[in-house]
Amino acid sequence: xxxxxxxxxxxxxxxxxxxxxxxxxxxxxxxxxxxxxxxxxxxxxxxxxxxxxxxxxxxxxxxxxxxxxxxxxxxxxxxxxxxxxxxxxxxxxxxxxxxxxxxxxxxxxxxxxxxxxxxxxxxxxxxxxxxxxxxxxxxxxxxxxxxxxxxxxxxxxxxxxxxxxxxxxxxxxxxxxxxxxxxxxxxxxxxxxxxxxxx
Amino acid sequence: xxxxxxxxxxxxxxxxxxxxxxxxxxxxxxxxxxxxxxxxxxxxxxxxxxxxxxxxxxxxxxxxxxxxxxxxxxxxxxxxxxxxxxxxxxxxxxxxxxxxxxxxxxxxxxxxxxxxxxxxxxxxxxxxxxxxxxxxxxxxxxxxxxxxxxxxxxxxxxxxxxxxxxxxxxxxxxxxxxxxxxxxxxxxxxxxxxxxxxxxxxxxxxxxxxxxxxxxxxxxxxxxxxxxxxxxxxxxxxxxxxxxxxxxxxxxxxxxxxxx
Numbered sequence: 001x002x003x004x005x006x007x008x009x010x011x012x013x014x015x016x017x018x019x020x021x022x023x024x025x026x027x028x029x030x031x032x033x034x035x036x037x038x039x040x041x042x043x044x045x046x047x048x049x050x051x052x053x054x055x056x057x058x059x060x061x062x063x064x065x066x067x068x069x070x071x072x073x074x075x076x077x078x079x080x081x082x083x084x085x086x087x088x089x090x091x092x093x094x095x096x097x098x099x100x101x102x103x104x105x106x107x108x109x110x111x112x113x114x115x116x117x118x119x120x121x122x123x124x125x126x127x128x129x130x131x132x133x134x135x136x137x138x139x140x141x142x143x144x145x146x147x148x149x150x151x152x153x154x155x156x157x158x159x160x161x162x163x164x165x166x167x168x169x170x171x172x173x174x175x176x177x178x179x180x181x182x183x184x185x186x187x188x189x190x191x192x193x194x195x196x197x198x199x
Numbered sequence: 200x201x202x203x204x205x206x207x208x209x210x211x212x213x214x215x216x217x218x219x220x221x222x223x224x225x226x227x228x229x230x231x232x233x234x235x236x237x238x239x240x241x242x243x244x245x246x247x248x249x250x251x252x253x254x255x256x257x258x259x260x261x262x263x264x265x266x267x268x269x270x271x272x273x274x275x276x277x278x279x280x281x282x283x284x285x286x287x288x289x290x291x292x293x294x295x296x297x298x299x300x301x302x303x304x305x306x307x308x309x310x311x312x313x314x315x316x317x318x319x320x321x322x323x324x325x326x327x328x329x330x331x332x333x334x335x336x337x338x339x340x341x342x343x344x345x346x347x348x349x350x351x352x353x354x355x356x357x358x359x360x361x362x363x364x365x366x367x368x369x370x371x372x373x374x375x376x377x378x379x380x381x382x383x384x385x386x387x388x389x390x391x392x393x394x395x396x397x398x399x400x401x402x403x404x405x406x407x408x409x410x411x412x413x414x415x416x417x418x419x420x421x422x423x424x425x426x427x428x429x430x431x432x433x434x435x436x437x438x439x440x441x442x443x444x445x446x447x448x449x450x451x452x453x454x455x456x457x458x459x
Contacts, residue, residue, distance in 0.1 A: 020216045112285075114292040115211065117449070119456035147212075148252035151282035156457070159285065176242045185247035187277055 008034075057089075060131070062107040062124055064089045072096075072105060079103045084141040085128065085157065087111060087150070095143060103141070106131065111149045112156055123153075125160070132164060142170040202261040206275065207232055208316050209254050210295035214240065222250050222269065225298055225316055229308035234260055234267040246272055253278050253291055253320055276317075278324035285457075287323050290334045293450050294319060294341055300446040301349065312348050315341065318416050331454075332426060335433050338450075340419055342436045343411040351443050354384030355409055360394075363387045368405050376400040380438050398435055404428050408435075 004012065008030055015026035033041060057063070058070035065071070072078065072092070082103025086092055092105050110123040120126065132140070140161055144150035158168050174192030175184055184192075207224035215221050220239040224232045239246045249256060249272045259271040281287045294316060302312070319341040326333045346352050357364055359382040368376055368385065377391035378384065378398040385405075391397055400408070407424050411432075414422070437448050 114289045114450070114453050115296045117453065119453065121456070146248075148282045148288065152285050152288035155283060155285045155288075179243055183245055183247070185249045186274055187248040187251070187279070190279075 057107075061092075061105045062089070062109060062127070063092045063105055077102075081136060081138040082141065083128075083132065083137055083139075084143050086143050087145060091143065101141075103139075108144075108153075111144065111153045113149060120156075120160075125157070128157075129160065132161065132166065137166055139167045139169060142168065144170075146171075146173045202259060202270070204257065205232060205260055206255070206257050208313065208320065209250060209252055209256065210299055210316075212250065212252060218244075220250060221266065223299060224256075225302070225313055227310060227313050229310040229313055231299065231302050231306070232260070232267065234258075234269045235263070236269040236272070239269075249274050251277075252295075253281050255317065276321075278320050280324045280328075281320070284328055286329055286331055286334055287326065289450065289453065290323055290338050291320060293338065293448055297342070297345060297440065297444075297446055297448065301444050309348055312345070315344050315348065322416065322420075332429060335429055336424060339407075339411055339429070339433050339436055340416065342440060343408075346436075346440070346443075347412065349444075351383070352412070353378075353408075353439060355405075355412065357384070358387035358390050359384030360386055360390035368402075369409055371402050371405065374401050376402070376405045378435065380435070380442050383439070383443065400431075400435075404431055407432050 011030045011033070012023070012026045015021050015029050016023055018026075021029070033044075036044075054066045055064055056066075056068075058065040058073055059068050060073045061070060063070050063072065067074075079102050082101075083106050084095060084101060084103055085106050085108060086095065087108055087110065089107050089109075092107065095101055095105075106124070106128050108123045108125070108128075110118055112118055112120065112123065131137075140157075142154045142157055144154055154170055161168055172195060173188075174195060175181070175188065181189070205224075205226050205228070207226040209222055209224050211223040213221040213223075215235060218238050218240045220236045222232075222234055222236055222239075224234075226232050236244075236246055236250050238244045239250050246269075250269070254274050255276040256272045257275055258269050258273075261268045261270055278291075281291050298312070298316065302309075319337055322337045322340075323334060326337065343352075353359070355368070359379055365385060365387060376399070377386040377388070377394075378400050379386050379391075379394060379396075380398065381396070382390075382394075386394065386397060403425070407422075407428050410419065410422055437450065441447050
């Protein structure tokens with residue numbers, strides 16, 4: 001005998017494919033949806049379909065957009081001479097939220113990884129190079145995660161961008177705001193000391 | 200729930216859920232450990248940068264139902280120069296790939312392999328910046344010693360096909376020594392003639408290969424090898440590892456892919 005009605009089982013199986021959703025959570029969400037009014041269910045299903053149909057990668061920065069070119073790349077008031085390189089499309093929103101940066105972005109879509117055979121062409125580095133060569137760019141800001149993979153990709157980017165004579169910078173790293181020195185690891189403290197600045 | 204302490208080198212990390220990390224390590228006891236570090240990707244995580252790739256850490260681990268959970272970690276040694284040199288990063292990743300593809304959790308323990316990984320990471324860390332030749336030399340050392348540890352060492356004194364004892368090849372007067380990746384070692388002339396595919400080594404290639412097997416890292420560091428022999432032996436060992444362990448290293452293809 002089947003444990004669930006076929007349509008519920010199908011939905012549970014679909015939810016199980018989502019990141020962080022196990023069989024129990026999938027079942028809970030499916031039963032929760034059963035109780036929702038028809039309007040809300042229609043709204044939810046339409047939103048999923050609409051998102052999938054409308055959202056695509058911006059043809060310039062590879063961030064997410066509903067148009068061919070995203071709102072950041074279209075914005076004439078932004079500093080078009082600065083490009084900030086980020087790993088994932090979600091990182092754009094994180095930097096935008098700070099309100100400190102008014103330049104353009106370039107989303108790599110991953111990091112270099114010899115172990116997984118991910119080379120420059122798999123992470124949109126050729127697109128970045130042609131974009132930098134075509135446009136008048138005077139600064140590249142590398143905003144990748146301060147992990148070993150992020151650092152190595154940063155070193156590689158510096159190596160291929162340096163011959164173009166552009167200023168290359170990276171996000172500062174050190175102690176987090178509100179953190180406690182006692183709990184920081186030696187690598188973080190070491191970097192905070194070596195990259196200290198005058199006040 | 201029971202817990203244990205472990206000293207291990209971090210070989211690979213994966214993102215898990217919102218902010219967790221799966222850490223795959225090789226322990227001093229010679230086992231592959233996979234464990235979860237909860238919240239390790241958060242900026243203010245108690246682990247900070249301790250659970251980064253290639254660090255040697257001492258940890259407190261709690262046994263879990265599926266994966267164990269890391270509750271505390273301290274850095275014993277951090278190979279800081281690896282991340283700042285892309286070539287060093289590539290070669291360390293290759294070492295990690297070989298170990299993780301050939302060793303499984305709960306398999307045969309090999310504390311010697313832990314020592315080998317540590318020694319090679321340390322050598323790579325201390326090598327000059329962007330010196331590919333020095334890194335390839337260390338990689339040859341790692342790969343050959345690794346083959347010895349896992350019992351897949353090529354035969355260098357006897358014919359690998361008929362087992363005939365060969366004359367002392369180290370002081371060989373001729374210029375052609377035959378080597379078969381498939382049979383796993385050098386070949387006598389008769390067997391070499393019967394095989395369509397074989398590698399031809401000269402005496403200096405053979406001597407380098409022989410030294411790789413027999414020298415300790417301190418002595419190996421001192422030997423000089425020309426670029427041609429190094430490339431040839433490095434490629435030969437990679438082919439050998441691919442054939443006998445099915446671990447495709449393809450570092451040559453990856454370096455080509457980088458275009459630097």
